[in-house]
Amino acid sequence: MKVKYENVSFNYSSTAALKNISCEFDSGKTILVAGHNGSGKSTFLKLMNGILKPTEGRVILGEIATDGKRTSELARLCALSFQNPDDQLFAQSVKKELRFGIDNIGGGDGLYDSIVDTLHLGGQLQSNPYALVYAMRRLVVIGATAAMGTPILALDEPTAGLSIREKEYLGNLISFLKARGTTVVIVTHDLNFMLPYSDDMLLLSHGGVQFSGGRDEFFTRSDARDLMKRSGIGYPMYARISSALDLEKAAFDADEIAEWARKKRAGVTQRTNGQHQLEGA
Amino acid sequence: MTIVSLKDFSLSYTKDSPPALHRIDLDLNSGESVIVSGLSGSGKSTLCLAVAGFTETFPAMTVSGQIIRSESADGKPLRVGIVLQNFYSQVTYLRSTVMEEIAFPCENLGLPRAETARRVSDAIARIRIGHLAQRSPLELSGGEKQKVVLAAAIAGKPDLLILDEPLSQLDPESTSYLGEVLSELKQELALLIAENDPYLTLKVADRLVVLSEGKIVADGSPETVIGPSTASCLDLPAWTKCVAKAYEGSVADDNRMTRQYELNYRKALSLLRGSE
Numbered sequence: 001m002k003v004k005y006e007n008v009s010f011n012y013s014s015t016a017a018l019k020n021i022s023c024e025f026d027s028g029k030t031i032l033v034a035g036h037n038g039s040g041k042s043t044f045l046k047l048m049n050g051i052l053k054p055t056e057g058r059v060i061l062g063e064i065a066t067d068g069k070r071t072s073e074l075a076r077l078c079a080l081s082f083q084n085p086d087d088q089l090f091a092q093s094v095k096k097e098l099r100f101g102i103d104n105i106g107g108g109d110g111l112y113d114s115i116v117d118t119l120h121l122g123g124q125l126q127s128n129p130y131a132l133v134y135a136m137r138r139l140v141v142i143g144a145t146a147a148m149g150t151p152i153l154a155l156d157e158p159t160a161g162l163s164i165r166e167k168e169y170l171g172n173l174i175s176f177l178k179a180r181g182t183t184v185v186i187v188t189h190d191l192n193f194m195l196p197y198s199d200d201m202l203l204l205s206h207g208g209v210q211f212s213g214g215r216d217e218f219f220t221r222s223d224a225r226d227l228m229k230r231s232g233i234g235y236p237m238y239a240r241i242s243s244a245l246d247l248e249k250a251a252f253d254a255d256e257i258a259e260w261a262r263k264k265r266a267g268v269t270q271r272t273n274g275q276h277q278l279e280g281a
Numbered sequence: 282m283t284i285v286s287l288k289d290f291s292l293s294y295t296k297d298s299p300p301a302l303h304r305i306d307l308d309l310n311s312g313e314s315v316i317v318s319g320l321s322g323s324g325k326s327t328l329c330l331a332v333a334g335f336t337e338t339f340p341a342m343t344v345s346g347q348i349i350r351s352e353s354a355d356g357k358p359l360r361v362g363i364v365l366q367n368f369y370s371q372v373t374y375l376r377s378t379v380m381e382e383i384a385f386p387c388e389n390l391g392l393p394r395a396e397t398a399r400r401v402s403d404a405i406a407r408i409r410i411g412h413l414a415q416r417s418p419l420e421l422s423g424g425e426k427q428k429v430v431l432a433a434a435i436a437g438k439p440d441l442l443i444l445d446e447p448l449s450q451l452d453p454e455s456t457s458y459l460g461e462v463l464s465e466l467k468q469e470l471a472l473l474i475a476e477n478d479p480y481l482t483l484k485v486a487d488r489l490v491v492l493s494e495g496k497i498v499a500d501g502s503p504e505t506v507i508g509p510s511t512a513s514c515l516d517l518p519a520w521t522k523c524v525a526k527a528y529e530g531s532v533a534d535d536n537r538m539t540r541q542y543e544l545n546y547r548k549a550l551s552l553l554r555g556s557e
């Protein structure tokens with residue numbers, strides 16, 4: 001489902017969190033939202049699932065503007081997993097937590113099984129969510145949110161507190177949802193991990209849009225580094241490596257860069273493996 | 282000087298569960314920063330809680346072995362500060378401004394007003410949250426709250442500061458300057474940090490302890506610890522992964538990372554480029 005923000009502003013009592021922002025993302029895209037602490041990312045997501053309504057402007061999901069709609073109606077369009085997982089857990093067991101979305105909003109049993117498999121939650125179904133370690137609690141909340149089967153899924157800092165193993169599970173879930181046609185909107189500081197999964201990017205700074213559009217388009221811009229800097233984000237590692245290597249376009253993970261290097265090696269010389277070592281100093 | 286010493290320490294949360302920590306021997310020394318890494322569930326948070334003395338109040342738990350804490354310089358019990366993985370629960374919300382929130386631990390210590398004020402403004406400057414000082418702690422973003430909790434912990438000047446993934450909600454720019462702040466802090470106090478970010482480890486750690494299934498599998502300088510035997514428990518810097526994949530593991534097998542990681546970065550680039 002398409003997502004569109006039209007001249008949206010949002011004020012908390014004392015703070016203007018978003019200032020006249022406009023952006024648009026096509027159905028089925030995976031969108032990364034990045035920006036410095038306090039730039040308005042969480043506010044942006046809360047406006048999408050209708051917990052917050054714009055002070056000015058309109059948020060439109062598909063053809064439906066969120067203002068005037070009830071939160072319960074909007075919950076069928078956009079599910080949100082919060083930045084703090086402990087704000088969201090409520091059930092006595094992981095299974096109940098995950099079934100809630102399936103039973104009340106209706107993702108279907110097939111979706112339930114896929115989520116349990118993808119996130120490797122099968123061994124934990126009877127556990128009390130509060131007895132799990134932090135990373136597992138976050139996975140449970142993400143799983144429960146995805147289980148609602150909404151056309152739009154919003155994730156606030158989904159990798160925070162995850163180790164490499166759970167990040168891998170999360171990555172697989174995102175790929176799975178993308179294949180189902182879900183529009184996935186991810187607020188993240190972890191661009192190194194998330195960029196390979198994304199189509200589009202939204203960069204926020206002080207409540208305003210620095211960039212909104214395609215990921216690949218972004219990285220061809222000559223001011224890409226500048227824009228990221230202004231949003232409080234370091235230039236992602238793999239993009240740095242790509243530009244240091246003069247790759248034609250930015251790569252987003254180790255596989256891409258390794259593939260490039262292997263091809264180059266095969267083409268240029270016949271050197272053997274193991275000849276080169278990355279020494280300690 | 283050793284300030285906390287774990288001796289053959291084991292802990293299970295319930296009678297039937299496998300030990301969350303298994304036969305841990307670990308000394309924490311003043312002036313030292315120790316980073317603990319490992320997959321989730323490996324025992325990092327439990328170790329943080331146990332060292333802080335929190336687990337002593339858990340009802341169904343079984344422990345064996347010992348945790349010995351030295352005294353503080355003034356002869357009082359060792360002062361230990363902690364920022365929990367879920368730091369949200371540590372904002373007291375009893376105070377109307379961020380500044381007062383940060384003063385809370387100092388007031389608890391009964392410090393004179395002037396000293397409290399000095400420490401609070403110092404912590405605010407270090408964490409760079411001057412713009413939030415007069416805001417309500419209730420009305421902050423996730424990352425802003427994490428910074429406030431961190432500032433309060435620093436203002437308390439404990440002998441040992443324990444931080445459980447202290448930068449999890451921070452933007453990359455903040456992560457980078459807070460790495461510097463943590464490096465400076467270790468001149469003043471001992472640090473125990475649960476963290477999986479390789480860049481922070483390389484910047485801050487004197488010692489890297491790797492946990493797996495409740496056991497210590499490595500303990501030493503990051504340069505000696507990060508390597509093939511711990512790779513399955515650790516996240517590695519991006520360039521290391523690229524080189525390892527390009528050379529199908531052969532380089533990773535002989536890879537020791539150093540603090541001069543820019544140097545290694547450049548070496549990695551020339552390797553990948555095929556120009557070395």
Ligand SMILES: Nc1ncnc2c1ncn2[C@@H]1O[C@H](COP(=O)(O)OP(=O)(O)OP(=O)(O)O)[C@@H](O)[C@H]1O
Pocket residue numbers: 012013014015016017035036037038039040041042043044083419420421422423424425450452
């Ligand atoms: N409940 C609230 N009341 C008042 N102001 C708030 C509230 N929540 C957030 N703010 C303010 O609104 C602005 C945007 O906050 P938001 O939570 O959207 O930021 P964010 O980009 O998600 O930050 P982070 O990366 O730290 O999570 C910030 O200035 C913040 O202090």
Ligand SMILES: [Mg+2]
Pocket residue numbers: 041042043083156422423424
């Ligand atoms: Mg946020």
